[in-house]
Amino acid sequence: MTTPRRLLVRCLFEASGHRTAEELAAEIQARAPDISISTVYRNLEELERLGVVVHSHLGHGPATYHLATAAHGHLVCRKCEIQVEIADGFFADLRRRAIADFGFAIDPRHFAVIGLCATCQAAADDLGDFTAG
Amino acid sequence: MTTPRRLLVRCLFEASGHRTAEELAAEIQARAPDISISTVYRNLEELERLGVVVHSHLGHGPATYHLATAAHGHLVCRKCEIQVEIADGFFADLRRRAIADFGFAIDPRHFAVIGLCATCQAAADDLGDFTAG
């Protein structure tokens, strides 16, 4: 148990949101300025190997990390990038089918489900009307 | 209509699998060696803007590109990385719920659904038995 590791774990427990490695590094560096981001990556990797932490991909940017106990799925708008957290129940049917048809045990939280939020759909429709007219 | 663009479109139509920008560039360069990969990226971007091509993320590596007409979802094993193509019907329930509860029109093909294939689940179980015993 080293200082960087202790601070990282503390950060992860204190706030439960998803944060990128860079954001976590910034929080840690506020307390211990010369902890390097490679140490953060290495510790996240180790914590993930131990099953304490998971990471997920919510878009094209950097991965986000959080406690495994706080994992959940996401809908992300491809246009405005708004994120919605969704309950595992949303994936019940998909999970059942994946097992039944392919023997796959899915982790539907690793990658977000991308789409268009209601607002951006409306905007796209308006644009459609405009360009058509 | 320039030579690089023509060759890229031909490549995309000839074989229907998903290929990375690098793979597409290699195919193109077999015919016209000094077409650069940045041109491939630029044309893919343009074709995507026009709705002819889509890209998806099947794992942590490079994105894969294919004709929009050939789009489909994927299950990918996080361990052995085997890929299974799945029909849109798999996502019908998720799609319905996303619209009903959040107004989201999802594109469940952009990011793969990650998980463990049957073989890797079995391997994990064996390991579990072993380490437990």
Add this chain to the structure above:
DNA sequence: TTAAATGCAAAGAATTTGCATAACA
């Protein structure tokens, strides 16, 4: 002949790695 597309090289973002030093047990 003029706007658009290209090639090259360099920049960028996110992550990983090599290696000498430092910290833990």
Add this chain to the structure above:
DNA sequence: TGTTATGCAAATTCTTTGCATTTAA
């Protein structure tokens, strides 16, 4: 005291960008 972790810098991977030159309509 010996393994494990760290900091730093450099390397990697994937993708984008700047800019001078070429190509196509």
